[in-house]
Amino acid sequence: MSYSLNHPSAEEPLIVGRNLTKHYRRGSETVRALDGVDLSVATGEMIAIVGPSGSGKTTLVNTVACLDAPTEGSLIINGIDTRGLSEDALVAIRRGFFGFVFQKFYLLPTLSVAENVELPLLFLRRNPSRRTTLALLETLEIASRADHLPRELSGGQMQRVAIARALIVKPKVLIADEPTGNLDSATSDSIFDLFEDLSHQGLSIMVTTHNLPLAYRASRVVTLQDGKIVKEESRKG
Amino acid sequence: MDFHRHILAFATLAGKNLLRRVVRTSLAVTGVALAVAVAVSLAGFVKGYHGAITRSIDMLGFQVMVMAKGCPYEAATMMLKGGTGLLYLPDSIYTNVATDTGVASITPVFIGVAEKEQTSIQDDGAGSFIVVSGIEVPSFTTMKPWLSFQTGTGFDGGRWFTTDTEVTKEAPENIKQEVVLGYEVAEYEQRKVGDTIALTITPSGAVSSETHEYTVAGILSRTGTQDDGTVFMPLSSAQRIFNRPSQITVVGVKLKEFSSQAIRQFEERWISLPEVQIVGLQQVKSTLLNLISTAQAMIGAVAVIAIVVAIIGVINTILMSIHERTGEIGIMKAIGASRSDIFELIWYETLALCLLGGLAGIIVAYGGSGIIEFMLRHLIELGVQGEIVVISPGIIGLSLGGTVLVGFFAGLYPAWRASSMRPLEAIRAGE
DSSP: OOOOOOOOOOSSOSEEEEEEEEEEEETTEEEEEEEEEEEEEOTTOEEEEEOSTTSSHHHHHHHHTTSSOOSEEEEEETTEEOTTOOHHHHHHHHTTTEEEEETTOOOOTTSOHHHHHHHHHHHTTOOOOHHHHHHHHHHTTOGGGTTSOGGGSOHHHHHHHHHHHHHTTOOSEEEEESTTTTSOHHHHHHHHHHHHHHHHTTOEEEEEOSOHHHHTTSSEEEEEETTEEEEEEEOOO | OOHHHHHHHHHHHHHHHHGGGHHHHHHHHHHHHHHHHHHHHHHHHHHHHHHHHHHHHHTTOOSEEEEESSOHHHHHHHHHHOOSSOOOEETHHHHHHTTOTTEEEEEEEEEEEEEOOOOSOOOGGGOSEEEEEEEOHHHHHHHOTTOOBOOSTTTTTOOOOOOHHHHHTSOGGGSOOEEEEOHHHHHHHTOOTTOEEEEEEOOTTOSSOEEEEEEEEEEBOOOSSGGGGEEEEEHHHHHHHTTOTTEESEEEEEESSOSHHHHHHHHHHHTTSTTEEEEEHHHHHHHHHHHHHHHHHHHHHHHHHHHHHHHHHHHHHHHHHHHHTHHHHHHHHHTTOOHHHHHHHHHHHHHHHHHHHHHHHHHHHHHHHHHHHHHHHHHSOOOOOSOOOOOOHHHHHHHHHHHHHHHHHHTHHHHHHHHTSOHHHHHHHTO
């Protein structure tokens, strides 16, 4: 059994962000978390966002994923301009288009591994297929843990479950915010191996990390500082 | 995903969330269960007691009572449950009223109180007095055609006692006099047909009591009225042993036309009789039920307070649960849950708590209704026979419906609060 993302390649970028700016008020001070960032994401591209703490990495991916609205600038997702859209409209865009992986996994403790993976399907009103779920878990090498509860898993296994949960809806873009932040180096390597495979299958990935060797496995590395892109490097091949 | 599958999936998820904190969930369910049990028991008592009073009054067989002047409600209560402080009328009143053209049937009744014979059975609830009714069988049974004799071992061969005429053919002391026992008297006193029963009576004007022995001629089937707790004997016998010759306690009347106008006209015709009052039982029933309704409103207020407290407990439980799961809710929203999905999930959790509590409360109330009835009968002088806590299917349905409705409203605020969270803020708050 195998799981295929089956993403066709496309010329048009999936995401186009122009002059993305995000200001926060912190007391009397205005924090410029993002300051005029231009970024586009193409199909099958793996982009690593790097930079020091507070440079705006998480704000950038949250903004691009419609979890946070930019103060200024425009964001076009799959051809739709997201400016001024309601929360419900943003949910509709997020659903099925983005998959999310967070540093803290956020698995529901009362659901089994398979049930956690199938959870997004409930919100998409799609019937889960246990065969598909197991095939996905097989791809992620955790099929044997399908009926286990999250507390019975290691950190690496939990992150793989979180990745499976993100992939079950066959998203076009995977957003991973510090996915290896809580993992040892061997497990982190294996997670990035997986990301590379997925990227080769046509899945676009935006991943934030502090780990530069891992970041340089991406097809593009974007370095942020004080909310601005200070360096952008592409890797050929 | 079809609708049923969707509901089932959300309900399962809600159930698993509730099971995350078993103790907290159990306490919230227990709170609702206790409140519902109180409400259902009270509703059962209200229904049962109403029914018992209505049945007791209706099964007196009379529509109107002619009796000595006094408080009409005290008089009616005395007829329902017996009592002391009885007032008497000359039996000529009966003869006079019987001539009324509006009367369909009429019967004289003498009521006295005897001391119970000492038995080996200790039964504080049964009291130490027993009501003795002197009656004329033909007219009395015309009023109460439902009276019948209990059958079975020890009961077979039951019949009414020999008539007054037959008794007085010989000297009373040479005749073994007979009585008919109500079902509960026979049960308490453990008497069968053919047994003897002793009644200790203090005749009018006498200082000391006398004990009379009677043969049990028959035992009546259970009626659920005061008749079950009464010893029936011939009217003349009762008048003799209580030393009240030619006196009666009440004249029971059934009119040809039963309407408030007919009762009023009857009253107007006989109000001139000295020391007599006419009591319409329909009016007595309404007044008694109104009095009870006031008490019931107060009891109902207690039930409402209990339910409100339980609901506050449920809301608090759900809000605590939401607070603990803020990050998870944020993640669910991030991975595709809409506001209505989160609203639905939290709302199901509240509904499940209320529904489980409601079901448990109904089971407790239904299972405990016998105990409540036993306790009420032993703690309060209820004055009516028959079942007084009746938990009907209607009450069960209403309670379940009410619980669902309360759960519906109780879940609105927590569900709205959870669904209003912005995904990113919720994820950050949960970290």
